Amino acid sequence: MRKRVVVHKEGFGTNPRGAIASVAIVAAMAAGLAGCTSTPRTPAPIVENSALSAPPVVQSTSPGVTPAPVVPLGPASSAPVEPGFYRVKPGDTLYGISRTFKQKPADVSKWNTLPESGQVNVGQLLRVTPPGASAPASATAKSAQPPLLPTPEKSAAQKPAVDKPAADKPAPSEERQATVAATAPKGTFVWPAHGDVVRKFGASGNKGIDIEGKVGQPVKAAAAGKVVYAGSGLRAYGRMIIVKHGNDYLTAYAYNEKLLVKEGDTVKQGATIADMGTGPGGTPALHFEVRKSGAAVDPMPLLGAAGG
Template identity: 45%
Template sequence: MNPSRWTSTRTLGLWAVCAAMLLAGCKTVHSPAPVEERATSASQVKPAAAPEAAKPASTPAATSGDARPATYTVKPGDTLMRIALESGQAWRDIARWNGMDNPNVIEVGQVLRVMPPAAETAVATKPVTPPKIETKPLDAGTKPAASAPAASAAASASVAPAVPAKDNDDDVQWAWPAAGPVATPFDESRNKGLAITGKAGDPVYAAADGRVVYAGSGLRGYGNLVIVKHNATYLTAYAHNQTLLVKEDQVVRKGQKIAEMGSSDAERVQLHFEVRRQGKPVDPTKLLPPR
Protein backbone atom coordinates (compact mmCIF):
# COMPACT_ATOMS: atom_id res chain seq x y z
CA MET A 1 0.00 0.00 0.00
CA ASN A 2 1.12 3.49 -0.67
CA PRO A 3 2.40 4.97 2.60
CA SER A 4 0.72 8.28 2.05
CA ARG A 5 -2.63 6.61 1.39
CA TRP A 6 -2.32 4.48 4.55
CA THR A 7 -1.64 7.59 6.60
CA SER A 8 -4.67 9.34 5.17
CA THR A 9 -6.89 6.36 5.97
CA ARG A 10 -5.60 6.18 9.56
CA THR A 11 -6.22 9.89 10.05
CA LEU A 12 -9.80 9.55 8.87
CA GLY A 13 -10.34 6.68 11.32
CA LEU A 14 -9.07 8.71 14.22
CA TRP A 15 -11.34 11.54 13.28
CA ALA A 16 -14.27 9.18 13.16
CA VAL A 17 -13.49 7.86 16.65
CA CYS A 18 -13.15 11.38 18.03
CA ALA A 19 -16.43 12.43 16.45
CA ALA A 20 -18.19 9.44 18.01
CA MET A 21 -16.77 10.26 21.42
CA LEU A 22 -17.90 13.89 21.15
CA LEU A 23 -21.42 12.86 20.20
CA ALA A 24 -21.54 10.47 23.13
CA GLY A 25 -20.44 13.24 25.51
CA CYS A 26 -23.10 15.63 24.27
CA LYS A 27 -26.01 13.15 24.89
CA THR A 28 -27.74 13.82 28.27
CA VAL A 29 -28.88 10.81 30.22
CA HIS A 30 -32.04 11.61 32.24
CA SER A 31 -32.41 9.59 35.47
CA PRO A 32 -35.67 9.76 37.48
CA ALA A 33 -35.63 12.37 40.24
CA PRO A 34 -36.32 11.19 43.81
CA VAL A 35 -40.03 11.26 44.74
CA GLU A 36 -41.02 13.65 47.51
CA GLU A 37 -44.54 13.36 48.98
CA ARG A 38 -46.20 16.71 49.47
CA ALA A 39 -49.70 17.56 50.64
CA THR A 40 -51.65 19.29 47.93
CA SER A 41 -54.28 20.85 50.22
CA ALA A 42 -54.99 21.49 53.86
CA SER A 43 -57.62 18.77 53.88
CA GLN A 44 -55.02 16.21 52.94
CA VAL A 45 -52.80 17.04 55.90
CA LYS A 46 -53.35 14.44 58.65
CA PRO A 47 -52.99 16.09 62.04
CA ALA A 48 -50.97 14.45 64.72
CA ALA A 49 -53.04 12.28 67.02
CA ALA A 50 -54.25 14.24 70.01
CA PRO A 51 -53.43 12.79 73.40
CA GLU A 52 -56.27 10.76 74.90
CA ALA A 53 -58.47 12.88 77.11
CA ALA A 54 -58.17 12.11 80.76
CA LYS A 55 -61.08 10.08 82.05
CA PRO A 56 -63.10 11.78 84.76
CA ALA A 57 -62.46 10.44 88.18
CA SER A 58 -65.17 8.18 89.48
CA THR A 59 -67.59 9.70 91.96
CA PRO A 60 -66.37 8.98 95.45
CA ALA A 61 -68.66 6.89 97.56
CA ALA A 62 -68.83 9.65 100.09
CA THR A 63 -66.90 12.44 101.66
CA SER A 64 -63.59 11.84 103.37
CA GLY A 65 -63.96 9.23 106.10
CA ASP A 66 -67.38 8.10 104.86
CA ALA A 67 -67.40 4.43 103.92
CA ARG A 68 -70.91 4.32 102.50
CA PRO A 69 -71.26 3.09 98.92
CA ALA A 70 -72.67 5.51 96.37
CA THR A 71 -75.31 3.09 95.06
CA TYR A 72 -77.62 0.38 96.37
CA THR A 73 -79.20 -2.55 94.52
CA VAL A 74 -82.81 -3.15 95.50
CA LYS A 75 -83.48 -6.55 97.08
CA PRO A 76 -86.77 -8.43 97.61
CA GLY A 77 -88.77 -6.88 100.45
CA ASP A 78 -87.01 -3.51 100.28
CA THR A 79 -88.86 -0.24 100.59
CA LEU A 80 -87.46 3.21 99.97
CA MET A 81 -87.98 4.04 103.67
CA ARG A 82 -85.85 1.08 104.77
CA ILE A 83 -83.17 1.80 102.17
CA ALA A 84 -83.01 5.38 103.42
CA LEU A 85 -82.66 4.24 107.04
CA GLU A 86 -79.95 1.71 106.18
CA SER A 87 -78.00 4.26 104.15
CA GLY A 88 -78.44 7.07 106.67
CA GLN A 89 -80.27 9.34 104.24
CA ALA A 90 -83.62 11.06 103.91
CA TRP A 91 -85.94 9.13 101.63
CA ARG A 92 -86.95 12.33 99.84
CA ASP A 93 -83.30 12.98 98.94
CA ILE A 94 -82.89 9.47 97.51
CA ALA A 95 -86.09 9.91 95.49
CA ARG A 96 -84.79 13.22 94.11
CA TRP A 97 -81.32 11.89 93.29
CA ASN A 98 -82.91 9.08 91.27
CA GLY A 99 -85.65 11.14 89.58
CA MET A 100 -88.38 8.98 91.10
CA ASP A 101 -91.93 10.17 90.43
CA ASN A 102 -93.44 7.56 92.75
CA PRO A 103 -91.19 6.63 95.68
CA ASN A 104 -93.46 3.69 96.50
CA VAL A 105 -92.51 1.93 93.27
CA ILE A 106 -89.07 0.31 93.21
CA GLU A 107 -88.03 -2.90 91.47
CA VAL A 108 -85.80 -5.76 92.56
CA GLY A 109 -82.41 -5.32 90.92
CA GLN A 110 -82.87 -1.58 90.45
CA VAL A 111 -79.71 0.38 91.26
CA LEU A 112 -80.38 3.49 93.30
CA ARG A 113 -78.04 6.34 94.08
CA VAL A 114 -77.90 6.70 97.86
CA MET A 115 -75.25 9.42 98.06
CA PRO A 116 -75.43 12.96 96.67
CA PRO A 117 -74.21 13.42 93.09
CA ALA A 118 -70.76 14.96 92.76
CA ALA A 119 -72.24 18.17 91.37
CA GLU A 120 -74.57 18.57 94.31
CA THR A 121 -73.50 19.77 97.68
CA ALA A 122 -74.39 17.21 100.30
CA VAL A 123 -77.70 18.04 101.84
CA ALA A 124 -76.98 19.25 105.31
CA THR A 125 -79.53 18.82 108.02
CA LYS A 126 -78.18 20.92 110.83
CA PRO A 127 -81.06 23.02 112.12
CA VAL A 128 -80.86 26.76 112.09
CA THR A 129 -81.54 28.43 115.40
CA PRO A 130 -84.99 30.00 115.13
CA PRO A 131 -85.16 33.75 115.61
CA LYS A 132 -85.82 34.98 119.12
CA ILE A 133 -89.29 36.37 119.70
CA GLU A 134 -89.41 39.37 121.96
CA THR A 135 -92.04 39.01 124.65
CA LYS A 136 -93.61 41.81 126.64
CA PRO A 137 -95.76 41.54 129.75
CA LEU A 138 -99.46 41.95 129.13
CA ASP A 139 -101.24 44.98 130.48
CA ALA A 140 -103.70 44.29 133.27
CA GLY A 141 -106.99 43.07 131.92
CA THR A 142 -105.58 42.18 128.51
CA LYS A 143 -106.33 38.66 127.37
CA PRO A 144 -103.70 36.69 125.43
CA ALA A 145 -104.31 36.49 121.70
CA ALA A 146 -106.07 33.29 120.63
CA SER A 147 -103.67 32.84 117.72
CA ALA A 148 -100.54 32.57 119.91
CA PRO A 149 -100.46 28.73 120.07
CA ALA A 150 -100.92 28.51 116.31
CA ALA A 151 -98.06 30.95 115.77
CA SER A 152 -95.85 28.91 118.08
CA ALA A 153 -96.67 25.72 116.21
CA ALA A 154 -95.93 27.38 112.90
CA ALA A 155 -92.56 28.56 114.19
CA SER A 156 -91.63 25.07 115.38
CA ALA A 157 -92.59 23.60 112.01
CA SER A 158 -90.44 25.99 110.00
CA VAL A 159 -88.07 24.44 107.50
CA ALA A 160 -84.41 25.32 107.88
CA PRO A 161 -82.37 26.02 104.75
CA ALA A 162 -79.52 23.69 103.91
CA VAL A 163 -76.26 24.72 105.50
CA PRO A 164 -72.77 23.28 105.08
CA ALA A 165 -71.96 20.39 107.37
CA LYS A 166 -69.30 20.95 109.99
CA ASP A 167 -65.92 19.30 109.60
CA ASN A 168 -66.55 17.27 112.77
CA ASP A 169 -69.99 15.71 112.53
CA ASP A 170 -69.25 13.65 115.64
CA ASP A 171 -69.56 16.79 117.73
CA VAL A 172 -73.23 16.28 118.61
CA GLN A 173 -74.75 17.21 121.96
CA TRP A 174 -76.85 14.18 122.93
CA ALA A 175 -79.64 13.72 125.49
CA TRP A 176 -81.77 10.74 126.50
CA PRO A 177 -84.97 10.44 124.45
CA ALA A 178 -87.08 9.08 127.31
CA ALA A 179 -86.94 8.88 131.09
CA GLY A 180 -87.74 5.18 131.57
CA PRO A 181 -85.30 2.36 132.24
CA VAL A 182 -83.57 0.42 129.50
CA ALA A 183 -85.24 -2.99 129.22
CA THR A 184 -83.23 -4.33 126.27
CA PRO A 185 -79.65 -3.19 125.57
CA PHE A 186 -78.07 -2.68 122.16
CA ASP A 187 -77.15 -5.80 120.20
CA GLU A 188 -76.23 -5.25 116.56
CA SER A 189 -77.44 -8.69 115.47
CA ARG A 190 -80.71 -8.83 117.47
CA ASN A 191 -81.57 -5.34 118.70
CA LYS A 192 -80.21 -2.39 116.73
CA GLY A 193 -81.07 0.09 119.44
CA LEU A 194 -82.35 0.43 123.00
CA ALA A 195 -85.77 -0.58 124.28
CA ILE A 196 -86.77 2.06 126.84
CA THR A 197 -89.90 1.22 128.81
CA GLY A 198 -92.59 3.52 130.16
CA LYS A 199 -96.31 4.15 130.20
CA ALA A 200 -98.50 4.87 127.22
CA GLY A 201 -98.40 8.59 126.54
CA ASP A 202 -95.02 9.20 128.18
CA PRO A 203 -93.07 11.91 126.32
CA VAL A 204 -90.48 11.02 123.69
CA TYR A 205 -87.84 13.68 123.17
CA ALA A 206 -85.47 14.52 120.32
CA ALA A 207 -82.03 13.28 121.36
CA ALA A 208 -80.25 16.16 119.59
CA ASP A 209 -80.89 19.13 117.31
CA GLY A 210 -81.91 18.09 113.82
CA ARG A 211 -84.59 17.87 111.21
CA VAL A 212 -87.37 15.33 110.86
CA VAL A 213 -86.85 13.30 107.68
CA TYR A 214 -89.61 10.78 108.31
CA ALA A 215 -92.79 10.67 110.37
CA GLY A 216 -95.20 7.82 109.67
CA SER A 217 -95.86 4.11 109.87
CA GLY A 218 -94.53 2.90 106.53
CA LEU A 219 -91.59 0.91 107.88
CA ARG A 220 -92.62 -2.58 108.94
CA GLY A 221 -91.61 -3.52 112.48
CA TYR A 222 -91.25 0.08 113.69
CA GLY A 223 -94.88 1.13 114.12
CA ASN A 224 -95.39 4.86 114.34
CA LEU A 225 -91.88 6.09 113.62
CA VAL A 226 -89.98 9.37 113.71
CA ILE A 227 -86.54 9.69 112.11
CA VAL A 228 -84.43 12.77 112.80
CA LYS A 229 -81.32 13.58 110.79
CA HIS A 230 -78.78 15.54 112.81
CA ASN A 231 -76.04 16.09 110.22
CA ALA A 232 -74.44 14.31 107.27
CA THR A 233 -73.30 11.51 109.59
CA TYR A 234 -75.92 10.84 112.27
CA LEU A 235 -79.63 10.16 112.40
CA THR A 236 -81.86 8.79 115.16
CA ALA A 237 -85.02 6.68 115.01
CA TYR A 238 -87.89 6.65 117.54
CA ALA A 239 -90.26 3.70 117.07
CA HIS A 240 -93.53 2.19 118.44
CA ASN A 241 -95.02 5.57 119.35
CA GLN A 242 -98.64 6.08 120.24
CA THR A 243 -98.80 9.59 118.80
CA LEU A 244 -96.49 11.56 116.51
CA LEU A 245 -96.17 15.27 117.26
CA VAL A 246 -93.91 16.38 114.41
CA LYS A 247 -93.98 16.41 110.62
CA GLU A 248 -91.39 15.79 107.93
CA ASP A 249 -88.96 18.68 107.32
CA GLN A 250 -89.70 20.12 110.74
CA VAL A 251 -86.72 21.46 112.67
CA VAL A 252 -86.49 20.09 116.21
CA ARG A 253 -84.30 20.94 119.16
CA LYS A 254 -82.65 18.65 121.68
CA GLY A 255 -85.15 17.80 124.41
CA GLN A 256 -88.18 18.82 122.34
CA LYS A 257 -91.18 16.51 122.68
CA ILE A 258 -91.67 14.82 119.32
CA ALA A 259 -93.96 11.87 120.15
CA GLU A 260 -95.79 9.96 122.88
CA MET A 261 -94.70 6.48 123.86
CA GLY A 262 -96.88 3.58 122.76
CA SER A 263 -96.95 -0.01 121.59
CA SER A 264 -97.59 0.32 117.84
CA ASP A 265 -96.21 -2.81 116.15
CA ALA A 266 -94.81 -3.98 119.51
CA GLU A 267 -95.87 -6.36 122.27
CA ARG A 268 -95.56 -3.79 125.05
CA VAL A 269 -95.31 -0.06 125.60
CA GLN A 270 -91.76 0.98 124.81
CA LEU A 271 -89.58 3.33 122.86
CA HIS A 272 -87.24 1.61 120.43
CA PHE A 273 -84.43 4.13 120.01
CA GLU A 274 -81.69 3.83 117.39
CA VAL A 275 -78.62 5.91 116.60
CA ARG A 276 -77.18 5.36 113.15
CA ARG A 277 -73.77 6.59 112.08
CA GLN A 278 -73.48 6.69 108.26
CA GLY A 279 -76.44 4.30 108.22
CA LYS A 280 -74.86 1.72 110.54
CA PRO A 281 -76.48 1.16 113.97
CA VAL A 282 -74.24 2.06 116.91
CA ASP A 283 -74.71 1.61 120.64
CA PRO A 284 -76.58 4.72 121.85
CA THR A 285 -75.22 4.34 125.40
CA LYS A 286 -71.75 5.16 124.08
CA LEU A 287 -73.02 8.57 122.95
CA LEU A 288 -75.73 9.46 125.48
CA PRO A 289 -74.68 11.14 128.73
CA PRO A 290 -74.51 8.95 131.83
CA ARG A 291 -77.63 8.92 133.95
Protein backbone atom coordinates (compact mmCIF):
# COMPACT_ATOMS: atom_id res chain seq x y z
CA MET A 1 0.00 0.00 0.00
CA ARG A 2 1.35 3.38 -0.96
CA LYS A 3 1.54 5.86 1.85
CA ARG A 4 0.48 9.41 1.21
CA VAL A 5 2.90 11.98 2.52
CA VAL A 6 1.63 15.44 3.29
CA VAL A 7 4.23 18.17 3.26
CA HIS A 8 3.55 21.30 5.23
CA LYS A 9 5.35 24.54 4.50
CA GLU A 10 6.44 26.89 7.22
CA GLY A 11 4.64 30.23 7.25
CA PHE A 12 3.65 32.79 9.77
CA GLY A 13 3.16 31.72 13.31
CA THR A 14 1.37 32.76 16.39
CA ASN A 15 4.36 33.29 18.70
CA PRO A 16 5.60 36.90 18.74
CA ARG A 17 9.07 35.63 19.77
CA GLY A 18 9.36 34.11 16.28
CA ALA A 19 8.52 36.75 13.73
CA ILE A 20 5.46 38.88 12.49
CA ALA A 21 2.95 37.62 6.86
CA SER A 22 0.58 39.38 4.38
CA VAL A 23 -2.48 42.30 3.55
CA ALA A 24 0.32 42.88 2.75
CA ILE A 25 -1.87 44.20 7.10
CA VAL A 26 -3.13 42.80 7.08
CA ALA A 27 -4.11 41.25 7.56
CA ALA A 28 -2.68 44.64 6.91
CA MET A 29 0.81 46.57 8.17
CA ALA A 30 -2.69 45.46 6.52
CA ALA A 31 1.07 45.51 4.28
CA GLY A 32 -0.55 45.23 6.23
CA LEU A 33 2.70 48.96 8.33
CA ALA A 34 -2.04 46.75 7.47
CA GLY A 35 -7.38 50.83 0.13
CA CYS A 36 -8.30 44.74 -2.58
CA THR A 37 -17.99 27.66 -9.40
CA SER A 38 -18.85 25.38 -7.56
CA THR A 39 -15.86 23.16 -6.78
CA PRO A 40 -14.94 20.87 -3.85
CA ARG A 41 -13.33 22.73 -1.01
CA THR A 42 -9.60 21.97 -1.18
CA PRO A 43 -6.80 24.04 0.42
CA ALA A 44 -4.68 25.98 -2.02
CA PRO A 45 -1.20 24.76 -3.03
CA ILE A 46 1.57 26.33 -0.99
CA VAL A 47 4.84 27.78 -2.27
CA GLU A 48 7.52 29.42 -0.12
CA ASN A 49 7.50 33.24 0.00
CA SER A 50 7.29 35.98 2.63
CA ALA A 51 4.85 38.57 3.92
CA LEU A 52 4.26 40.08 7.38
CA SER A 53 6.53 38.26 9.75
CA ALA A 54 5.67 35.79 12.46
CA PRO A 55 7.33 32.65 13.83
CA PRO A 56 7.08 29.37 11.89
CA VAL A 57 3.95 27.30 12.31
CA VAL A 58 2.74 23.94 11.05
CA GLN A 59 -0.38 24.56 9.03
CA SER A 60 -3.36 22.56 10.20
CA THR A 61 -6.39 21.51 8.24
CA SER A 62 -9.99 20.89 9.15
CA PRO A 63 -11.05 17.26 9.74
CA GLY A 64 -11.72 15.47 6.49
CA VAL A 65 -9.98 18.10 4.36
CA THR A 66 -6.87 16.90 2.54
CA PRO A 67 -4.16 19.57 2.12
CA ALA A 68 -3.18 20.37 -1.43
CA PRO A 69 0.35 19.34 -2.44
CA VAL A 70 3.27 21.73 -2.30
CA VAL A 71 4.15 22.66 -5.86
CA PRO A 72 7.20 24.45 -7.28
CA LEU A 73 6.94 27.72 -9.13
CA GLY A 74 7.08 27.28 -12.87
CA PRO A 75 4.93 27.26 -16.01
CA ALA A 76 1.95 26.02 -14.00
CA SER A 77 1.83 29.35 -12.19
CA SER A 78 0.74 31.02 -15.41
CA ALA A 79 -1.99 28.48 -16.14
CA PRO A 80 -5.53 29.86 -16.56
CA VAL A 81 -7.36 30.42 -13.28
CA GLU A 82 -11.00 29.40 -12.92
CA PRO A 83 -13.58 32.04 -11.98
CA GLY A 84 -13.74 32.47 -8.23
CA PHE A 85 -10.04 31.78 -7.74
CA TYR A 86 -6.88 33.90 -7.80
CA ARG A 87 -3.21 32.95 -8.13
CA VAL A 88 -0.92 34.85 -5.76
CA LYS A 89 1.64 37.14 -7.38
CA PRO A 90 4.84 38.65 -5.93
CA GLY A 91 3.98 41.40 -3.46
CA ASP A 92 0.43 40.18 -2.78
CA THR A 93 -0.92 40.03 0.77
CA LEU A 94 -4.05 38.46 2.23
CA TYR A 95 -5.36 41.94 2.98
CA GLY A 96 -4.70 43.24 -0.55
CA ILE A 97 -6.27 40.20 -2.22
CA SER A 98 -9.32 40.35 0.05
CA ARG A 99 -9.75 44.05 -0.64
CA THR A 100 -9.52 43.56 -4.40
CA PHE A 101 -12.28 40.94 -4.39
CA LYS A 102 -14.33 42.78 -1.73
CA GLN A 103 -14.08 39.97 0.80
CA LYS A 104 -13.12 39.85 4.46
CA PRO A 105 -9.57 38.61 5.12
CA ALA A 106 -10.93 36.19 7.72
CA ASP A 107 -13.30 34.66 5.13
CA VAL A 108 -10.61 34.23 2.48
CA SER A 109 -8.37 32.67 5.13
CA LYS A 110 -11.14 30.25 6.14
CA TRP A 111 -12.01 29.23 2.56
CA ASN A 112 -8.36 28.37 1.91
CA THR A 113 -7.45 26.97 5.36
CA LEU A 114 -4.59 29.47 5.64
CA PRO A 115 -2.46 29.58 8.79
CA GLU A 116 -3.57 31.95 11.55
CA SER A 117 -0.94 34.48 10.45
CA GLY A 118 -2.65 34.81 7.06
CA GLN A 119 0.47 34.07 5.03
CA VAL A 120 0.00 33.67 1.29
CA ASN A 121 2.70 32.47 -1.09
CA VAL A 122 3.64 33.27 -4.67
CA GLY A 123 1.94 30.81 -7.02
CA GLN A 124 -0.65 29.77 -4.44
CA LEU A 125 -4.18 29.35 -5.81
CA LEU A 126 -6.76 30.97 -3.54
CA ARG A 127 -10.54 30.81 -3.50
CA VAL A 128 -11.78 34.41 -3.44
CA THR A 129 -15.54 33.81 -3.54
CA PRO A 130 -17.66 31.75 -1.14
CA PRO A 131 -17.85 28.04 -1.99
CA GLY A 132 -20.77 27.54 -4.36
CA ALA A 133 -20.79 31.15 -5.54
CA SER A 134 -19.63 32.33 -8.95
CA ALA A 135 -17.34 35.33 -9.33
CA PRO A 136 -17.92 38.14 -11.82
CA ALA A 137 -15.55 37.91 -14.76
CA SER A 138 -14.31 41.43 -14.12
CA ALA A 139 -13.25 40.56 -10.59
CA THR A 140 -11.21 37.52 -11.54
CA ALA A 141 -9.32 39.53 -14.13
CA LYS A 142 -7.99 41.99 -11.55
CA SER A 143 -4.53 41.72 -10.07
CA ALA A 144 -4.74 41.88 -6.30
CA GLN A 145 -2.22 44.38 -4.99
CA PRO A 146 -1.16 45.26 -1.44
CA PRO A 147 -2.04 48.78 -0.27
CA LEU A 148 1.35 50.30 -1.05
CA LEU A 149 2.56 48.86 -4.35
CA PRO A 150 3.97 51.58 -6.60
CA THR A 151 1.73 53.15 -9.23
CA PRO A 152 2.06 51.05 -12.43
CA GLU A 153 4.35 52.54 -15.05
CA LYS A 154 2.83 54.14 -18.11
CA SER A 155 2.64 52.10 -21.27
CA ALA A 156 5.15 52.72 -24.05
CA ALA A 157 2.50 54.65 -26.00
CA GLN A 158 1.98 57.03 -23.07
CA LYS A 159 5.64 57.62 -22.25
CA PRO A 160 7.35 60.72 -23.66
CA ALA A 161 10.07 60.11 -26.21
CA VAL A 162 12.67 61.63 -23.86
CA ASP A 163 12.24 58.89 -21.25
CA LYS A 164 15.34 56.89 -20.38
CA PRO A 165 15.66 53.39 -21.84
CA ALA A 166 14.06 50.66 -19.80
CA ALA A 167 17.50 49.12 -19.27
CA ASP A 168 18.43 52.07 -17.05
CA LYS A 169 15.60 51.31 -14.64
CA PRO A 170 16.09 48.78 -11.82
CA ALA A 171 14.25 45.50 -11.99
CA PRO A 172 11.27 45.19 -9.61
CA SER A 173 13.18 42.81 -7.35
CA GLU A 174 16.14 45.18 -7.19
CA GLU A 175 13.86 48.09 -6.39
CA ARG A 176 12.20 46.16 -3.55
CA GLN A 177 15.57 45.26 -2.03
CA ALA A 178 17.13 48.70 -2.39
CA THR A 179 18.00 50.60 0.77
CA VAL A 180 15.43 53.18 1.77
CA ALA A 181 17.89 55.63 3.33
CA ALA A 182 18.02 57.87 0.26
CA THR A 183 14.27 58.46 0.11
CA ALA A 184 13.46 58.17 3.80
CA PRO A 185 16.16 59.82 5.93
CA LYS A 186 16.52 59.20 9.65
CA GLY A 187 13.70 60.87 11.52
CA THR A 188 11.09 60.17 8.83
CA PHE A 189 9.05 58.32 11.47
CA VAL A 190 8.58 59.05 15.17
CA TRP A 191 8.71 56.29 17.74
CA PRO A 192 5.29 54.63 18.03
CA ALA A 193 5.72 53.85 21.72
CA HIS A 194 8.00 54.53 24.69
CA GLY A 195 10.06 51.56 25.80
CA ASP A 196 13.09 49.43 25.12
CA VAL A 197 13.52 47.49 21.89
CA VAL A 198 13.56 43.90 23.11
CA ARG A 199 13.63 42.27 19.70
CA LYS A 200 15.37 43.78 16.70
CA PHE A 201 14.68 43.61 12.97
CA GLY A 202 16.01 40.39 11.44
CA ALA A 203 16.26 38.49 14.72
CA SER A 204 15.00 34.97 13.97
CA GLY A 205 13.34 36.31 10.83
CA ASN A 206 11.62 39.20 12.60
CA LYS A 207 10.31 41.69 10.02
CA GLY A 208 9.97 44.55 12.50
CA ILE A 209 10.90 45.49 16.05
CA ASP A 210 9.28 44.71 19.39
CA ILE A 211 9.05 47.59 21.88
CA GLU A 212 8.42 46.62 25.50
CA GLY A 213 6.14 48.85 27.52
CA LYS A 214 3.09 48.79 29.77
CA VAL A 215 -0.43 47.60 29.07
CA GLY A 216 -2.61 50.55 28.15
CA GLN A 217 0.17 52.99 27.29
CA PRO A 218 -0.35 55.07 24.10
CA VAL A 219 0.58 53.70 20.70
CA LYS A 220 1.17 56.56 18.28
CA ALA A 221 1.15 56.89 14.50
CA ALA A 222 4.76 56.98 13.31
CA ALA A 223 3.80 59.33 10.47
CA ALA A 224 0.72 61.01 9.05
CA GLY A 225 -1.41 58.79 6.86
CA LYS A 226 -4.63 56.88 6.32
CA VAL A 227 -5.76 53.83 8.27
CA VAL A 228 -6.19 51.00 5.77
CA TYR A 229 -6.73 48.21 8.29
CA ALA A 230 -7.94 48.08 11.88
CA GLY A 231 -9.08 44.78 13.29
CA SER A 232 -8.21 41.39 14.73
CA GLY A 233 -8.77 39.14 11.72
CA LEU A 234 -5.31 37.61 12.07
CA ARG A 235 -4.95 36.15 15.55
CA ALA A 236 -1.15 35.97 15.32
CA TYR A 237 -1.06 39.77 15.49
CA GLY A 238 -3.89 40.37 17.94
CA ARG A 239 -5.60 43.71 17.42
CA MET A 240 -3.65 45.39 14.64
CA ILE A 241 -3.60 48.70 12.76
CA ILE A 242 -2.01 49.42 9.38
CA VAL A 243 -1.45 53.00 8.25
CA LYS A 244 -0.61 53.99 4.68
CA HIS A 245 1.82 56.87 4.17
CA GLY A 246 1.80 58.26 0.62
CA ASN A 247 2.51 55.90 -2.25
CA ASP A 248 5.46 54.00 -0.83
CA TYR A 249 5.25 53.28 2.87
CA LEU A 250 2.96 51.65 5.38
CA THR A 251 3.42 50.97 9.07
CA ALA A 252 1.88 48.18 11.13
CA TYR A 253 1.14 48.17 14.87
CA ALA A 254 0.29 44.81 16.45
CA TYR A 255 -0.62 43.37 19.89
CA ASN A 256 -2.85 46.28 20.90
CA GLU A 257 -5.22 46.16 23.87
CA LYS A 258 -7.65 48.62 22.30
CA LEU A 259 -7.95 50.22 18.85
CA LEU A 260 -8.81 53.92 18.84
CA VAL A 261 -9.16 54.41 15.07
CA LYS A 262 -11.07 52.68 12.30
CA GLU A 263 -10.43 51.95 8.63
CA GLY A 264 -10.61 55.09 6.52
CA ASP A 265 -9.55 57.46 9.30
CA THR A 266 -6.82 60.00 8.58
CA VAL A 267 -4.25 60.36 11.36
CA LYS A 268 -1.52 62.87 12.11
CA GLN A 269 2.04 62.00 13.03
CA GLY A 270 2.20 61.30 16.76
CA ALA A 271 -1.56 60.86 17.15
CA THR A 272 -2.59 58.13 19.61
CA ILE A 273 -4.17 55.31 17.61
CA ALA A 274 -4.26 52.45 20.13
CA ASP A 275 -3.51 51.29 23.66
CA MET A 276 -0.65 48.83 24.05
CA GLY A 277 -1.52 45.23 24.84
CA THR A 278 0.42 42.00 25.27
CA GLY A 279 1.84 39.54 22.79
CA PRO A 280 1.20 35.79 22.85
CA GLY A 281 4.07 35.45 25.34
CA GLY A 282 2.23 37.62 27.85
CA THR A 283 4.78 40.46 27.80
CA PRO A 284 3.36 43.98 27.30
CA ALA A 285 4.80 45.08 23.97
CA LEU A 286 4.15 46.64 20.59
CA HIS A 287 5.22 44.90 17.41
CA PHE A 288 6.05 47.61 14.86
CA GLU A 289 6.83 47.13 11.16
CA VAL A 290 7.65 49.43 8.26
CA ARG A 291 6.97 48.35 4.68
CA LYS A 292 8.27 50.03 1.53
CA SER A 293 6.44 48.96 -1.63
CA GLY A 294 5.41 45.80 0.21
CA ALA A 295 8.92 44.86 1.37
CA ALA A 296 9.82 44.89 5.05
CA VAL A 297 12.58 47.34 6.01
CA ASP A 298 14.40 47.94 9.28
CA PRO A 299 12.50 50.67 11.15
CA MET A 300 15.49 51.72 13.27
CA PRO A 301 17.33 53.83 10.64
CA LEU A 302 14.08 55.69 9.91
CA LEU A 303 13.14 56.55 13.48
CA GLY A 304 14.17 59.72 15.28
CA ALA A 305 17.07 59.71 17.72
CA ALA A 306 14.85 59.73 20.81
CA GLY A 307 13.72 56.15 21.12
CA GLY A 308 11.64 54.70 23.90
